[in-house]
Amino acid sequence: MAETMRAARFHADTKKTVVEDVPIPRPGPGEVLVEVAYCGICHSDLSLINGTFPAMLPVVTQGHESSGTIAELGAGVTGWQVGDRVIPAAGRPDMTCRNCRRGDLTHCLNIQLMAFAYDGAWAEYTVAQAGGLTRVPDNVPLEQAAILADAVSTPYGAVVHTGEVTVGEVVGVWGVGGIGTHIVQLARLVGAVPILAFDINPAVLERALELGADYAFDTRDPDLRKKVAEATDGRMLDVAFDAAGFAVTFSQALDCLGVGGRLIQVGLSDQEASLGTTTAFGLSKKQVKGHLGYQNADIETLAELISRGRLDVSRSISEIVSLEDVLVGIEKLEKHEGNPIRILVRP
Numbered sequence: 001m002a003e004t005m006r007a008a009r010f011h012a013d014t015k016k017t018v019v020e021d022v023p024i025p026r027p028g029p030g031e032v033l034v035e036v037a038y039c040g041i042c043h044s045d046l047s048l049i050n051g052t053f054p055a056m057l058p059v060v061t062q063g064h065e066s067s068g069t070i071a072e073l074g075a076g077v078t079g080w081q082v083g084d085r086v087i088p089a090a091g092r093p094d095m096t097c098r099n100c101r102r103g104d105l106t107h108c109l110n111i112q113l114m115a116f117a118y119d120g121a122w123a124e125y126t127v128a129q130a131g132g133l134t135r136v137p138d139n140v141p142l143e144q145a146a147i148l149a150d151a152v153s154t155p156y157g158a159v160v161h162t163g164e165v166t167v168g169e170v171v172g173v174w175g176v177g178g179i180g181t182h183i184v185q186l187a188r189l190v191g192a193v194p195i196l197a198f199d200i201n202p203a204v205l206e207r208a209l210e211l212g213a214d215y216a217f218d219t220r221d222p223d224l225r226k227k228v229a230e231a232t233d234g235r236m237l238d239v240a241f242d243a244a245g246f247a248v249t250f251s252q253a254l255d256c257l258g259v260g261g262r263l264i265q266v267g268l269s270d271q272e273a274s275l276g277t278t279t280a281f282g283l284s285k286k287q288v289k290g291h292l293g294y295q296n297a298d299i300e301t302l303a304e305l306i307s308r309g310r311l312d313v314s315r316s317i318s319e320i321v322s323l324e325d326v327l328v329g330i331e332k333l334e335k336h337e338g339n340p341i342r343i344l345v346r347p
Contacts (some may be wrong), residue, residue: 001071006347007123008326010048010062012055017062019324025119025127027074032130034088038146038320038344039121040065041329043178044268048116049330052270056116063122063345064090064114067136067146077130085142087303088121089132089296090114090149105131106295122326124347134299137307143320144313147342148302150294152313154266155182155243156302157294159190163239163264167191172228172237174198174219174253175244176208178341179266181316183241188212189311192239196231198224198252204339211315219252228256237261245269260285316341323347 004021011018027033045062047053070084080086093100093108100108114120119127136145159165171192173180176199187195197208197216205216215231217224228236236258242249245267254263254275265273265288275281275288305311318340321329329343 005124006323007061007119008063008323008345010055010060012058015049015051017049017327017330019326022061022123024125027072027077027127029075030077030130031074031127032070032077032080032086032133033072033074034066034068034086034121034126034128035071036066036121036123036126036347037068037142038066038346039063040147040151041326041333041343041345042150043333044150045115046330046334047268052268053116057118060115061119061121061123061126062115063120064116065147065150065342066121066126067142067149068121068126071125074130080130080133085136085138085145086128087134087136087145087149087299088114088126088128089134089299091293092118092129092132106297111293122323122345122347124323132296134296134303137303140303140306143317143344144306145303146344147313147316148299148306151178151316151342152182152186152302153294153298154292155179155186156298158241158264158266158291159183159186160298161295162289162291163241163262165190165192165239168193169238170194170196170232170235170258172196172198172240172253172256173208173213174240174242174249175267176204176213177243177336177339178316180241180243181208181211181341182313183243183266184208184212185311185313187241189305194231196228196237198249201336201339207315207339219249224252225256239264241266243267245271247271247273254286254288257284257286260287262286263288265290318343320344320346 194214197213240253
């Protein structure tokens with residue numbers, strides 16, 4: 001194995017991502033070295049570059065939605081072999097918080113995020129904790145496997161864990177891009193009906209209908225609330241997911257909930273949102289919950305759903321760029337060129 005590799009590194013002082021040569025990392029005890037096959041470009045990667053998310057390290061390798069094969073085992077690793085196809089977790093427990101000390105690693109209070117707190121996978125190789133790996137079934141393409149560690153698992157966590165969507169509930173999704181598209185698909189999978197999609201792009205709305213939404217509405221429609229009432233026979237929404245994260249989408253989603261409805265905030269931005277008066281909010285019995293991330297077990301569930309033909313994310317791979325062209329992929333996502341769901345980097 002060579003001593004160095006190519007990696008896309010974010011430099012906090014210049015706010016620039018640069019592809020450069022760096023030493024190939026070595027796995028420590030309980031870790032493995034993964035040869036990266038694919039890694040997604042996510043809006044949170046853009047948020048680090050544009051300053052929405054503050055930098056945690058002066059220099060860090062970006063990319064947290066990855067798949068690949070094990071190239072080397074660290075000391076003490078069992079149950080894995082070189083050549084195994086895997087998905088690294090996009091975060092790791094800090095091992096020092098109260099929950100970690102009690103052995104509840106899944107609910108670490110200070111989870112360390114890949115590509116922010118430690119090096120990610122816009123690189124030829126990345127180091128991962130063996131305990132956070134998910135095995136990829138042989139019939140699941142590695143490009144589809146890569147997006148499970150956030151682009152699909154975060155929506156899964158929002159729908160199943162935070163939103164607790166049940167069969168027959170009415171669901172609305174604001175912003176049907178990389179995250180919202182998968183919320184639509186997963187809400188349909190768990191039995192939500194009808195499912196309403198909201199966006200400003202006609203092509204994106206048409207795609208949402210093709211992928212499982214029953215209705216699609218332009219959020220700029222002045223009669224939007226009336227149309228939601230008509231589509232739901234006056235019931236309005238049981239659960240609304242804001243995958244855009246803007247003040248206007250938050251407000252619309254909250255307004256379209258029925259009495260006791262739940263708003264799940266998934267999209268992130270620096271905009272401030274309002275619940276309105278405490279009287280109106282209290283009388284409506286509505287709930288607002290923030291959502292972030294997923295449980296590692298969710299990735300295994302999603303991989304099996306794809307393997308058994310219950311979930312199809314093949315259309316979610318919008319484009320694949322080389323590592324050397326990662327800046328091209330970043331620009332395309334930032335400008336929504338081609339309405340991408342996920343652009344992947346192939347080292």
